[in-house]
Amino acid sequence: MQRLTPRLRKDGVDLELIMLIRTILAASKEIAFRVNQGALSGILGSTLDENIQGETQKKLDVVANQLIKDMLLDNEQVRALASEEEDTIVAGTENAPYIVAFDPLDGSSNIDINGSIGTIFTIYNARNDVPNDSPEQFHQRGKYQVCAGYVLYGPATMLVLSTGGPTRCYTLDATHGGYLLTTEALDIPSETQEYAINGANQRFWHTEIKQYIADLIQGEEGIRGKRFNMRWNAAMVGDVHRILTRGGIFCYPSDTKDPNQPAKLRLLYEANPLAMLVENANGKACTETGDILDILPHDIHQRVPVIMGSRNEVETCLNYYKQ
Ligand SMILES: O=P(O)(O)OC[C@H]1O[C@](O)(COP(=O)(O)O)[C@@H](O)[C@@H]1O
Ligand SMILES: [Mg+2]
Numbered sequence: 001m002q003r004l005t006p007r008l009r010k011d012g013v014d015l016e017l018i019m020l021i022r023t024i025l026a027a028s029k030e031i032a033f034r035v036n037q038g039a040l041s042g043i044l045g046s047t048l049d050e051n052i053q054g055e056t057q058k059k060l061d062v063v064a065n066q067l068i069k070d071m072l073l074d075n076e077q078v079r080a081l082a083s084e085e086e087d088t089i090v091a092g093t094e095n096a097p098y099i100v101a102f103d104p105l106d107g108s109s110n111i112d113i114n115g116s117i118g119t120i121f122t123i124y125n126a127r128n129d130v131p132n133d134s135p136e137q138f139h140q141r142g143k144y145q146v147c148a149g150y151v152l153y154g155p156a157t158m159l160v161l162s163t164g165g166p167t168r169c170y171t172l173d174a175t176h177g178g179y180l181l182t183t184e185a186l187d188i189p190s191e192t193q194e195y196a197i198n199g200a201n202q203r204f205w206h207t208e209i210k211q212y213i214a215d216l217i218q219g220e221e222g223i224r225g226k227r228f229n230m231r232w233n234a235a236m237v238g239d240v241h242r243i244l245t246r247g248g249i250f251c252y253p254s255d256t257k258d259p260n261q262p263a264k265l266r267l268l269y270e271a272n273p274l275a276m277l278v279e280n281a282n283g284k285a286c287t288e289t290g291d292i293l294d295i296l297p298h299d300i301h302q303r304v305p306v307i308m309g310s311r312n313e314v315e316t317c318l319n320y321y322k323q
């Protein structure tokens with residue numbers, strides 16, 4: 001089985017970018033080790049703090065953030081970084097070539113129940129037309145990502161990565177400590193009978209998504225004429241991993257639950273990297289009105305509605321918004 005670095009070299013990836021990816025993965029191995037040790041590593045439970053988004057931070061959110069941040073700041077390839085757990089951007093090495101954004105721990109509510117969790121990351125070329133330490137470094141559309149990936153800390157630790165070409169899947173080999181290529185190119189089937197949405201939000205949904213889900217639930221007896229099954233991981237990274245593996249549709253639509261926060265998922269370090277991985281695996285990733293990868297960000301913690309997965313099913317869902 002092929003190791004990560006030779007595979008990336010074969011893909012023509014720049015050496016500096018390879019070094020940067022390896023730095024993120026070095027941090028991911030430290031996180032994987034702690035996750036595997038569970039309660040023995042003292043990482044379960046909450047801290048007494050909240051992040052800028054008003055969410056209680058889990059101990060592992062903080063530990064994972066610190067590990068990735070420290071390793072990235074030691075790496076001379078990084079001009080600035082943005083994280084879910086940092087209020088503002090953090091300046092790195094002046095005039096370095098890349099900027100990095102990450103969700104150090106996605107699916108925090110799964111930490112204490114030994115459920116699926118992951119680290120999501122994205123890399124862009126740094127901008128030379130704005131200051132090194134300006135948030136505008138990150139005001140770049142998702143289609144300009146030079147690399148997107150996640151590490152899923154499940155029963156196996158898996159890396160899913162795209163550097164512009166196909167979305168590839170690697171598995172961490174604990175015996176030698178490296179990621180080995182296990183799927184050359186993920187290919188999301190365009191049709192599906194599986195959907196993922198948090199049904200507890202139903203009373204806050206807009207009419208379009210209410211109708212779409214109602215039609216799925218009707219199964220063979222409704223206008224879709226086929227039976228659908230539902231899965232929800234409470235970790236986007238876990239849901240998207242399932243979709244990349246066997247197809248499906250993931251929806252986190254806008255809703256009326258909190259007028260100050262019409263959408264939940266963060267564009268920069270959740271929606272964009274997962275959208276790139278899905279699109280490069282022949283899937284489709286949208287908001288309710290357009291492609292996620294076309295959005296010009298204006299805030300590092302900006303939130304967007306997300307509909308992604310099997311191409312035909314995503315298009316069917318979007319048709320409800322066009323009617
Ligand atoms: O089940 P809920 O509460 O609607 O939210 C689940 C969503 O929230 C998130 O966990 C947010 O991520 P964090 O754990 O990084 O805050 C997504 O991964 C997931 O899809
Ligand atoms: Mg998250």
Ligand SMILES: [Mg+2]
Nearest residue numbers: 084103105106
């Ligand atoms: Mg998180």
